[in-house]
Each structure stands twice: as structure tokens, then as C-alpha cells.
Amino acid sequence: MDKPLIVGVDGSEPSLRALDWAADEAALHGVPLRVVHASRWEWYEGREPSFGINGSSVQDLSERIAASAVERALRRTDSVKATAEVLSEDPGLALVRLSREADAVVVGSHGRGELTELLLGSVGLSVAAHAVSPVIVVRGREENLEGCFRTVVVGVGDFEDGSGDGSEGGSEEVSPAVEFAFREAQSLASSVTVVHAWRCPARELPDFPVMVHDEHQERAAAQVDKAVRKATAAHPGVKVRREIVEGHARTVLLHASRTADLLVVGARRRKGHVGMQLGPVNHAVLHHAACPVAVVPHT
Known part of the structure; x- marks a missing residue:
């Protein structure tokens, strides 16, 4: 069985651009597309205002982000098999771990974290530095x-x-x-x-x-x-x-x-x-x- 192409998503615009690129790439090579959304509860702690955010609401949000990403990929191309996975762990560590079973890992150039002002997000940089598989950082002009x-x-x-x-x-x-x-x-x-x-x-x-x-x-x-x-x-x-x-x-x-x-x-x-x-x-x-x-x- 072909290894999947894994794409990390967090609902941000750069991650959706990466998703579109990954969907086209998976269809091109005839491999499954595995959409991964990973987040830690700590990411939400210490942020004001909290508005009663709890573990259940975070899980619901994560599942919506992943499901919406799969729907977007299938709308873009119906020739790819896309699945979603939600993980409660650091996004960078999760994608590096999953790279062992991936044809390649695709990430966006930025994310939702506090470091979004960086030219390349911390998750993308970490995955590019440590993944076992090839890593594609989707960036650049249209x-x-x-x-x-x-x-x-x-x-x-x-x-x-x-x-x-x-x-x-x-x-x-x-x-x-x-x-x-x-x-x-x-x-x-x-x-x-x-x-x-x-x-x-x-x-x-x-x-x-x-x-x-x-x-x-x-x-x-x-x-x-x-x-x-x-x-x-x-x-x-x-x-x-x-x-x-x-x-x-x-x-x-x-x-x-x-x-x-x-x-x-x-x-x-x-x-x-x-x-x-x-x-x-x-x-x-x-x-x-x-x-x-x-x-x-x-x-």
C-alpha cells in the first residue's frame, strides 16, 4: 500500500493553501491524503479572554477544523482518498513522528501561534529540520x-x-x-x-x-x-x-x-x-x- 501524503492543518489561511497544494499532489501521485490537526491544551491556557474555553470545546473545534479540511480537499479533487486525524500533542512533534510513515509531509508557511510574525512558522521549521520523510513548506506567490x-x-x-x-x-x-x-x-x-x-x-x-x-x-x-x-x-x-x-x-x-x-x-x-x-x-x-x-x- 502506498504511503500517505500527510498535511498539517490548523484552520489558518497558510495551512489551507498547504492543504490545497497537498490535495493536488496526492491526486497527482495517486496516494492517500491524511489530514492531521494536532494541538495541545496548553496552547489555549493563559490566553485572555478565555470565555469559558474547556477541553471539550477545544476537542470540538479541532474536529471541526479537521473535518472541514477533508471536505475542502474533496471539493478540490474527487480523485483522492482523504481522511482526518485529530491529535492532542504538540503539532511539530506529531508531524515529525508521523513522517516515519509518510510519503512526505506538507505544512504551511505560518500558523496560528504567537510566532505568526515569523517568516516561517515554528512548526514548519521544526518539521523541516527533523522529519524522516521529505517536507514541503508551501509558500510563495500565487x-x-x-x-x-x-x-x-x-x-x-x-x-x-x-x-x-x-x-x-x-x-x-x-x-x-x-x-x-x-x-x-x-x-x-x-x-x-x-x-x-x-x-x-x-x-x-x-x-x-x-x-x-x-x-x-x-x-x-x-x-x-x-x-x-x-x-x-x-x-x-x-x-x-x-x-x-x-x-x-x-x-x-x-x-x-x-x-x-x-x-x-x-x-x-x-x-x-x-x-x-x-x-x-x-x-x-x-x-x-x-x-x-x-x-x-x-x-
């Missing part, structure tokens, strides 16, 4: 959400913070991020833009030789070819464009996201590391990308 560009962008290269695809220079194995990007592009009948950013600090010297610049450029091109060779062969119908740019990875990826329907980046899951497992490039695209961002974990 044209990027509606698939207008027919392009999936994937960042490749062994970026120090693990924000690229995670491919090592000497390996030709298909990384999870690259495979995810090609699979999405094939399903969407879209192209893949493979982005790799490289830098040579010595270039700033006044006597920097052009030959060294060319060597760096050629090395970067060879790394990209190696990273996508098997994926290209496995998905012959997917048109591939290479974008090899000298510059900061976050700047290059954010620029590419402007004309993309989805931006895919990798994230290392370091064993024994209990903190946030996202590097600065991951953070930059999750907070500022103009399109939805898929964070694909690897070890």
Missing part, C-alpha cells in the same frame, strides 16, 4: 503555487551546511533530493533546473588568473553532470537545464525560485545531533523562497 512555470529547481553540490543535494564529489549515486526533483518533474510534465553555486575567494585578488577561474567552472560543471547522470538516464522524458553560477548558494537558489513551481534542497540528518538540522542555506530558502520548498533528508 503564480508559483499554480504551476505556471513548469519548472522544478534542485540545488546540487556538497554545500558545507548540507543544503544542497548532498552528493559527494566522487559519487555518482542519485541523491534523494535529485531523485525527488526528477520524480516531481516527471509527474508534473515539467523540466528540471539543476542549480549549483560555486565560489573562489581568491578571485577577489587583483592578480587572479583567468585560468584558475576556468578550472573552478569546469570542476563545478563536472560535479553537476556526475550528480544528475543517473537521474537523467532514469527519467529520459524530463528536460534538464543546468545553471552553474559563481556566487553564494542562497542567493542563487532564491533567484532561481522566482521562476519555479518547486525548489528542492537536501538536508543532512546527523546522527546523535539533537539540535536544528538545517544549515544557513536551508534557512534562507525556507524563509524567503518565492515558491514551495521541499526539504529532502539524507544521511
Whole structure:
């Protein structure tokens, strides 16, 4: 049986946008859609005025939010099987736990909590940092959400913070991020833009030789070819464009996201590391990308 696509909802507008995106994605891949609403009683405590809020009313509200989300998904597409689940636990912890049994987890860019002023909500950030499955944070402009560009962008290269695809220079194995990007592009009948950013600090010297610049450029091109060779062969119908740019990875990826329907980046899951497992490039695209961002974990 196919693993479900799990989407977290809380009734907020960003979560409903994520729900719509997830419903389309589940229908596209022919997998079940599992709508999850998780909340803790503590979320409601200490908020004034309370107006007699109690556990029963919170449960009723949670069930209404989940049921309404399922109805919305079914109205959007009748080709998906959608179910609802209400959990009395921290939303971030719940979605991370459920990611072990998910094809992917979809979240909105904001939520209802006290941190809604953040560019990316605390739940989305936590899930992207710790989930076992790919996590898609649905954000960006309407044209990027509606698939207008027919392009999936994937960042490749062994970026120090693990924000690229995670491919090592000497390996030709298909990384999870690259495979995810090609699979999405094939399903969407879209192209893949493979982005790799490289830098040579010595270039700033006044006597920097052009030959060294060319060597760096050629090395970067060879790394990209190696990273996508098997994926290209496995998905012959997917048109591939290479974008090899000298510059900061976050700047290059954010620029590419402007004309993309989805931006895919990798994230290392370091064993024994209990903190946030996202590097600065991951953070930059999750907070500022103009399109939805898929964070694909690897070890």
C-alpha cells in the first residue's frame, strides 16, 4: 500500500493553501491524503479572554477544523482518498513522528501561534529540520503555487551546511533530493533546473588568473553532470537545464525560485545531533523562497 501524503492543518489561511497544494499532489501521485490537526491544551491556557474555553470545546473545534479540511480537499479533487486525524500533542512533534510513515509531509508557511510574525512558522521549521520523510513548506506567490512555470529547481553540490543535494564529489549515486526533483518533474510534465553555486575567494585578488577561474567552472560543471547522470538516464522524458553560477548558494537558489513551481534542497540528518538540522542555506530558502520548498533528508 502506498504511503500517505500527510498535511498539517490548523484552520489558518497558510495551512489551507498547504492543504490545497497537498490535495493536488496526492491526486497527482495517486496516494492517500491524511489530514492531521494536532494541538495541545496548553496552547489555549493563559490566553485572555478565555470565555469559558474547556477541553471539550477545544476537542470540538479541532474536529471541526479537521473535518472541514477533508471536505475542502474533496471539493478540490474527487480523485483522492482523504481522511482526518485529530491529535492532542504538540503539532511539530506529531508531524515529525508521523513522517516515519509518510510519503512526505506538507505544512504551511505560518500558523496560528504567537510566532505568526515569523517568516516561517515554528512548526514548519521544526518539521523541516527533523522529519524522516521529505517536507514541503508551501509558500510563495500565487503564480508559483499554480504551476505556471513548469519548472522544478534542485540545488546540487556538497554545500558545507548540507543544503544542497548532498552528493559527494566522487559519487555518482542519485541523491534523494535529485531523485525527488526528477520524480516531481516527471509527474508534473515539467523540466528540471539543476542549480549549483560555486565560489573562489581568491578571485577577489587583483592578480587572479583567468585560468584558475576556468578550472573552478569546469570542476563545478563536472560535479553537476556526475550528480544528475543517473537521474537523467532514469527519467529520459524530463528536460534538464543546468545553471552553474559563481556566487553564494542562497542567493542563487532564491533567484532561481522566482521562476519555479518547486525548489528542492537536501538536508543532512546527523546522527546523535539533537539540535536544528538545517544549515544557513536551508534557512534562507525556507524563509524567503518565492515558491514551495521541499526539504529532502539524507544521511
